[in-house]
Amino acid sequence: MELLTNLEMGFATALSLSNLFYCLIGVLLGTAIGVLPGLGPTATIAMLLPVTFNLPPVAALIMLAGIYYGSQYGGSTTAILVNLPGEASSVVTSLDGYQMARNGQAGKALAAAALGSFFAGTVATILIAMFAPPLAEIALKFGPSEYFSLMVLGLVVAVVLAHGSLLHAVGMVILGLLLGLIGTDVNSGIQRYTFDVPQLADGLNFVVIAMGMFGLGEIISNVQTEGERSVMVKKVTGLMPTKEDLKRIAAPVLRGTALGSMLGILPGSGSILGAFAAYSLEKRISKNRAQFGKGAIEGVAAPESANNAGAQTSFIPMLTLGIPSNPVMALMIGAMILQGIQPGPSVITEQPQLFWGIIASMWVGNFFLVILNLPMIGLWVKMILVPYPLLYPAILVFCCIGAFSLNNSEFDVYMIAIFGALGYIFAKLKCEPAPMLLGFILGPLMEEYLRRALVLSRGDASVFITRPISGSMLLIAVAAIAFVLAPSVRRRRDEALQE
Amino acid sequence: MKTGIRNPSDFWSGLIYIAFGVVVVTEAHDYGMGTALRMGPGYFPTVLGGILTLIGIIAIVRSFRIDGEPIGRLNLRSMALIAGPIALFALLLQTAGFLIAMPVLIFGSAYASPQFNLLRTALLALGLTAACYFIFLKGLGIPMPLLGSWFGN
Numbered sequence: 265m266e267l268l269t270n271l272e273m274g275f276a277t278a279l280s281l282s283n284l285f286y287c288l289i290g291v292l293l294g295t296a297i298g299v300l301p302g303l304g305p306t307a308t309i310a311m312l313l314p315v316t317f318n319l320p321p322v323a324a325l326i327m328l329a330g331i332y333y334g335s336q337y338g339g340s341t342t343a344i345l346v347n348l349p350g351e352a353s354s355v356v357t358s359l360d361g362y363q364m365a366r367n368g369q370a371g372k373a374l375a376a377a378a379l380g381s382f383f384a385g386t387v388a389t390i391l392i393a394m395f396a397p398p399l400a401e402i403a404l405k406f407g408p409s410e411y412f413s414l415m416v417l418g419l420v421v422a423v424v425l426a427h428g429s430l431l432h433a434v435g436m437v438i439l440g441l442l443l444g445l446i447g448t449d450v451n452s453g454i455q456r457y458t459f460d461v462p463q464l465a466d467g468l469n470f471v472v473i474a475m476g477m478f479g480l481g482e483i484i485s486n487v488q489t490e491g492e493r494s495v496m497v498k499k500v501t502g503l504m505p506t507k508e509d510l511k512r513i514a515a516p517v518l519r520g521t522a523l524g525s526m527l528g529i530l531p532g533s534g535s536i537l538g539a540f541a542a543y544s545l546e547k548r549i550s551k552n553r554a555q556f557g558k559g560a561i562e563g564v565a566a567p568e569s570a571n572n573a574g575a576q577t578s579f580i581p582m583l584t585l586g587i588p589s590n591p592v593m594a595l596m597i598g599a600m601i602l603q604g605i606q607p608g609p610s611v612i613t614e615q616p617q618l619f620w621g622i623i624a625s626m627w628v629g630n631f632f633l634v635i636l637n638l639p640m641i642g643l644w645v646k647m648i649l650v651p652y653p654l655l656y657p658a659i660l661v662f663c664c665i666g667a668f669s670l671n672n673s674e675f676d677v678y679m680i681a682i683f684g685a686l687g688y689i690f691a692k693l694k695c696e697p698a699p700m701l702l703g704f705i706l707g708p709l710m711e712e713y714l715r716r717a718l719v720l721s722r723g724d725a726s727v728f729i730t731r732p733i734s735g736s737m738l739l740i741a742v743a744a745i746a747f748v749l750a751p752s753v754r755r756r757r758d759e760a761l762q763e
Numbered sequence: 764m765k766t767g768i769r770n771p772s773d774f775w776s777g778l779i780y781i782a783f784g785v786v787v788v789t790e791a792h793d794y795g796m797g798t799a800l801r802m803g804p805g806y807f808p809t810v811l812g813g814i815l816t817l818i819g820i821i822a823i824v825r826s827f828r829i830d831g832e833p834i835g836r837l838n839l840r841s842m843a844l845i846a847g848p849i850a851l852f853a854l855l856l857q858t859a860g861f862l863i864a865m866p867v868l869i870f871g872s873a874y875a876s877p878q879f880n881l882l883r884t885a886l887l888a889l890g891l892t893a894a895c896y897f898i899f900l901k902g903l904g905i906p907m908p909l910l911g912s913w914f915g916n
Contacts, residue, residue: 723799
C-alpha cells in the first residue's frame with residue numbers, strides 16, 4: 265500500500281502543469297535531436313543539458329529523463345526509416361525495421377516499436393517503484409568501504425561489457441578517474457593538475473567532456489563522408505496496427521521487456537545488451553523465424569521493448585546507490601550534483617517528491633511518446649532529411665553556446681574543442697569514450713570513499729576484504745575479470761559484442 | 764612473420780596512456796603522498812597514474828606481438844576545421860562579439876564538408892545567428908556581447 269501512496273505523490277508531482285510541460289518539452293526536444301542520424305542519447309543529452317540548468321531540480325531531472333526517452337525513440341525512428349541507427353542499441357531495430365520500411369510497412373514498424381516501448385516503459389516504471397526503495401534501504405547501511413567496493417564493481421562490470429579491447433576499456437576508465445581529480449582537493453585544498461589555470465580550480469565540467477567526446481568527436485569522424493540523405497518512405501501510413509499484428513508482437517514484447525529490465529540494471533551497456541539478447545532470443549524461438557532479417561515485426565517489437573525497459577531500469581542503481589550504470593546515467597548524476605542534490609540512497613528519504621516525481625514522469629513521458637510521436641512522424645522525417653552539411657554547423661553552434669553558458673566563460677568552449685579532437689583521436693584508436701565518462705564522474709567519489717574507509721580502519725586496507733558486503737562485491741569483480749579473461753569466454757564475448 | 768608495429772591501435776593508445784600516466788605521477792610527487800591512514804592528495808593519483816602507465820606498457824608490448832586491425836589515418840583537415848572554428852569562436856566572442864564570432868564558426872566549420880556551398884552556408888549563418896540571438900541572448904539572457912571590445916564595448 266505504501267507503494268500506492270508513494271506513486272500517488274509521484275504522480276501529483278509529475279502531473280503538475282509546469283512539470284508536465286517540461287516533460288513534454290524534454291520528450292519533444294529529445295526526439296527531435298535523437299532522430300538526427302549519428303547523434304545518440306549521450307550526445308543529445310550533453311547538448312541539451314545546459315537548457316535545464318536554470319530550472320528547479322525536479323523539473324530539470326524530469327526534462328532530462330524526457331530527453332533520454334525521446335532521443336532513444338528518435339533513434340529507433342531513424343533506424344527504421346533510413347537504416348542509420350543513431351546508437352548501438354538501435355542497430356538491432358534497423359535489421360528488421362528497415363526491411364519492413366522497404367516493404368512499405370514503415371508505419372507498422374514504428375507502431376510496433378512505440379507500443380512495445382510503452383509497454384516496457386510501464387513495466388519498468390513499476391519495477392523501479394517496487395525495487396528502488398528496499399535497495400536504497402540496504403544502501404543506507406553502506407559504509408565508505410562498501411561504497412568504494414561497489415564503485416570498483418560497477419567500473420569492472422562496465423569494462424567487461426564495453427565494446428572492443430578490455431585493456432583499452434580499463435585504460436579509458438583510469439583516464440576518466442584521473443581527469444575527475446583535476447581541481448581543488450577537498451581535503452587538503454591543494455590544487456591538483458590545474459597547471460595554474462584558474463578556471464580549472466573547480467575541475468573540468470562533465471558536460472564539456474561529454475559534448476566533446478560524444479558529440480564533436482562524432483562530427484569530426486562523419487564530416488567527410490556524410491552528405492545528402494534519402495528516406496525510403498516519404499509518407500508514413502498504416503500507423504494503426506491490426507489485431508493480428510498485436511497478437512504477433514504480444515509475446516515478443518513480454519519477453520523483450522523481461523530481458524531488457526534485467527540487463528538494464530547491469531553497469532556498462534545495459535540497454536544495448538538487452539536489445540541484442542531479445543533479438544537473438546526471438547530469432548531462435550519465434551514461429552516466424554524464417555522472416556527474421558527480411559522484415560519480421562517481432563524483430564522490431566522485441567528489441568525495442570528490451571531497449572526501453574533497460575533504459576529505465578538503469579535508473580535503479582543511479583537513484584538508489586548514486587552509481588551510474590551508463591554514460592547517460594553519469595550525465596544524470598552530474599546534473600543532480602549541479603542542482604545541489606547529492607545522489608545516493610538518501611535521495612529517496614530526503615527528497616521523496618523528487619524521487620517519486622521522476623519515476624512517475626517516466627511513465628508520463630512514455631505516454632507522451634506514444635500519443636504525440638506517431639502523429640508527428642512527418643515532422644521527424646523532415647528532420648532526418650536535413651542535409652548533413654547544414655546540420656553539423658548548427659550542432660556546433662548549439663554546443664558552443666551551451667558550453668559557454670555553463671559558467672558564462674569562453675574557457676569551456678576551448679575545452680570542448682580540445683575534447684572534440686581527443687574524442688576523434690580515441691575513436692580512431694577504437695577506445696570507447698563511455699568508460700571514461702563513468703570514470704570521470706566516479707573519480708572524486710572513489711577517492712573520497714577510499715580515504716574515509718582507510719581513516720575508519722586506521723589505515724588497514726584489509727577492511728575492503730573483511731567487511732562481508734564489501735568483500736563479496738570485490739570478489740564478484742575479480743570473478744568477472746577472471747571470467748572474461750578465460751580464453752573460451754573471451755572468444756564468445758568478442759562474437760557477442762561484435763556489432 | 765611481420766615485424767614492427769602489428770597493432771597500431773594498441774601502440775598509439777599505449778603511448779597516450781604512458782604520457783598521461785607519467786605526467787600524473789610526476790605531478791603527484793609534489794602533492795604529498797601521506798600515509799594509508801591519512802591519504803595525502805598525491806596518493807590516489809599516484810596509484811592510478813602507475814596503473815595507467817603499466818597498461819600503456821602492456822599495450823605497447825602487445826602491439827609488437829599480436830596482430831590488430833589497421834586503423835584509418837587521422838584526418839587532420841577535418842579535425843582542424845571543426846575544432847579550429849570552435850576555438851576561434853571562443854577567441855572572438857569577447858573581442859569581436861557574437862555577431863562576428865557566430866558567422867566565423869559557421870563558415871569555418873561548414874568548410875570542412877566536401878559539399879561546402881557558399882550561398883547555402885551564408886543563408887545558414889544568417890538564419891542561425893538571428894535565431895540564436897533571439898533564443899539565447901534575448902530569450903535566455905546569456906551574457907554574450909553583440910559587438911565586443913574591439914568596437915569599444
